[in-house]
Amino acid sequence: MQLRDALDDYKRHAGHGRLFAGERRTVEGRFTGGDGRLVHVAPDGGLRDFGYPLTGKSGLTRSRFGLAVDGDVTWFEADRSRQRYVDDTPLVETVHETDRATVRRYDLAVDDAHLTRAVVEPASDADLDADDFALVAYAAFAPDGRDERVGQLRYDDAVEVYHADEHDFLASATGLDDLRGQLPPTFPEVLDDAPMDLPRDRDAARYDEERLSGEVVVEAPFEDGAATLGTLLSDGLETPREAARSRLDALFAELDSREALTAAAADTTPAVPASVPERGSVVADLRVLSLLSAETGLRIAGPDFDPHYQHSGGYGYTWFRDDAEISTFLLESDDRLGLELDDWHVRSAEMYVETQRPDGSWPHRVWPRNGALAPGWANARIEDGPDVDYQADQTGSVIAFLARARGAGVEVDGLDATLVDALASLDSTLADDGRPVACQNAWEDSVGRFTHTTATFLEAYGALARHGRGLEDDADRFGDDPAVHARDRAREVYDALDDLWLPDRGRYALRETVHGDLDDRLDSATLALASAHRAYDAIEDGEADGRGAVDDERLDRLVSHVERVVDGLTRETDEISGLFRYEGDGWRRGDQPVEKVWTVSTAWGAHACGELAALLDARDDPRAERFAERARELLGLVSPDGPLCEPTGYLPEQFFDDGTPDSATPLGWPHAIRLATVGLLDAHDTLAADPAPADD
CATH class of the missing domain: 1.50.10.10 (Glycosyltransferase)
Known part of the structure; x- marks a missing residue:
């Protein structure tokens, strides 16, 4: 959790009788992990890494997901979502309801990677095909625990965010229709009494905004009604970028269904005999x-x-x-x-x-x-x-x-x-x-x-x-x-x-x-x-x-x-x-x-x-x-x-x-x-x- 995030939470909850201001709470939502990373999936589908003590890598500090049609974005909301674990595994299923479609998504951390696979079903009165939609993700990375002095490298289907040793990747199995960056909240925004609503619109006046930050907004198109986004936290020396991107490509190919994700998730926790009490x-x-x-x-x-x-x-x-x-x-x-x-x-x-x-x-x-x-x-x-x-x-x-x-x-x-x-x-x-x-x-x-x-x-x-x-x-x-x-x-x-x-x-x-x-x-x-x-x-x-x-x-x-x-x-x-x-x-x-x-x-x-x-x-x-x-x-x-x-x-x-x-x-x-x-x-x-x- 970066200080900017803590201060934003302070603005929202200072003086609350039951919430302590400046914290990143996990009393709601579910975790996926057990084999390296520890990723929290909030009720609205937002992701955040909690695995630094386990892996030494910071990864995602905040994120937000939504659905886009012709550039019109609907962000997922907690009160229109429901969540559960799939079987006995740490695979998290979250169902998001919107006016235009229902999105059923699956989140799984696999070693140093994490996959979000989403399947869209248009509403019967939306007059839209599944592939008319795009999965939108706002993601803020903090490689080496830093949210400043961070840069990006961009590819057709991925973006790489780095500081020094830690290199964090965000990739799409179906490519990217859009990719933009933005700077973290500015000093005036941090000092303002009002909390921030992120992500912001693109600021055309800041030429460096697109590259010198750990924050990105991407749109991944649905193909055959499905889209998969993956993140991977790596050491730049131990895992060259070619190897990191290849690993994500391999995961996209291997874990391309709910059944495949469930099988992979089952390997991360002990099997419990059916005869066990409670x-x-x-x-x-x-x-x-x-x-x-x-x-x-x-x-x-x-x-x-x-x-x-x-x-x-x-x-x-x-x-x-x-x-x-x-x-x-x-x-x-x-x-x-x-x-x-x-x-x-x-x-x-x-x-x-x-x-x-x-x-x-x-x-x-x-x-x-x-x-x-x-x-x-x-x-x-x-x-x-x-x-x-x-x-x-x-x-x-x-x-x-x-x-x-x-x-x-x-x-x-x-x-x-x-x-x-x-x-x-x-x-x-x-x-x-x-x-x-x-x-x-x-x-x-x-x-x-x-x-x-x-x-x-x-x-x-x-x-x-x-x-x-x-x-x-x-x-x-x-x-x-x-x-x-x-x-x-x-x-x-x-x-x-x-x-x-x-x-x-x-x-x-x-x-x-x-x-x-x-x-x-x-x-x-x-x-x-x-x-x-x-x-x-x-x-x-x-x-x-x-x-x-x-x-x-x-x-x-x-x-x-x-x-x-x-x-x-x-x-x-x-x-x-x-x-x-x-x-x-x-x-x-x-x-x-x-x-x-x-x-x-x-x-x-x-x-x-x-x-x-x-x-x-x-x-x-x-x-x-x-x-x-x-x-x-x-x-x-x-x-x-x-x-x-x-x-x-x-x-x-x-x-x-x-x-x-x-x-x-x-x-x-x-x-x-x-x-x-x-x-x-x-x-x-x-x-x-x-x-x-x-x-x-």
Whole structure:
């Protein structure tokens, strides 16, 4: 998003109670991608690239499509269009209605290219043939992220827009009837109070307008009722212009029908067996996680709707907390649902090994396309600062995944050494009292000694104790087997959790503050205690009495905690129902006086109740079914028919009380939690429906 676009949006939405001015929103429309580029198709058919973090190329910053007859252009409108995904694929179908014709178009990103194929059907009273029309496109490119110092090269059927390294192509399968350029909004236009209506008419007085910009307007004629426009983002050195144009020509020839586009799209996402429970939800989750993934396997948190950091710190990066949690959920889901995601697990493990720092930790944020350090505010372990500006839970989350991946048979060079170094790093941030030192929290908005961070340590040590047998510590840092050391540390953390218990509230505190007080607010992140205790319970594969490592008193506390947190954070209005993030959360409220509901928190509640149900069920505890039912209720809120899921199948990060979605959409983390909860509850229901046979 260029600054001119952000300022134009500011003019349109400043002072709005539900929209934050200067953002490029994706709460409506659908994405296509999963194999390189990430392209948003707005309800009116406009295209915009969001894939810079995944590919390093900026591409389209805005666009607009319409239909022309004899030079008279009708631009497509959102309120006269409808949109859907074709089958289980990321192929987007948008149907545009105009007074003269209906246009059915298909959008698909294929690696570094994107195709828009349109089929026109004249209205019965229009007295026009299909080939009387032309597909009109206004497209603004920003090669190398620049919207100035840009030039064009033109051909009979294409235009090339370039700055230095990045060269962006727009081509037509049927040639071009017209091609013109225009400069971006001028300084007076930017400073004017009124927003811009683009594209403008041609300015004959500006001789350089036609060539020195990234903005073009083209008309592609329909032939046999069809027209196809393609864009391709390339590196000018790696992909010469002849090769780029040839690639687009080949795609035009190969993907010349809806069927061909659907087949190509199907190759970019995993196939989901028909027998999988809640199949529609699973398909949507895997599609989203595929869309957000770079070729490396690392994922952005969500499409970066706020690249100028006006209302957030950006979303187009890889956080190791989110990414490793997603990887763990995928590993669990694959095991339970048979999704055949082996390649995904290997790619994730390889990148975690590659991006580990020399001290055994992982940095705050990295670019998913190559693992390079990205802008962030929690890099104390790279700087010379104290650990308060470090998010220790991120390293814990990576350890938990890598240990489980090792146990599942994932083989990656350097995995064992990475786990041993990570264990030493985790130890370095564990205080003598058995809890993590003061650091930043999962929500990245405060400092202290958090219950959530403690939970991630318990889960990391527990997973490594169970799946780390045979690890070798060449530096002899632990004095015994690393897995044994991890088991002992897990017990220390387990015991130290008592320090955070609030007996008068029947739950755990949010944190111990830097002043030594217990912060007694409710926090959905503390729901991580459920999966952490289940990991701890499995360390020994059952103690002598077969009841696992979690004792009865702790289990009762866990039951009380999960119940009180879920109940206390639940918000119900006429439009939505779900969990808000924590008591006193003031972020992105707009004009709403109370906290907003978060899909992450709601999905987390469902998963925590499911994990607790499994823990109780292993003890034949009758409370198990109560928590399984609560898990189903919460899962329903984020399921495709639930109030927190958009018609696109996407889970936005947040909702206002009136049902208005907000922030990053789709957000990968709740999609992964939803996926894992489906598998978790299916496993629970299977056990409940098919109990073990009685002894003879």
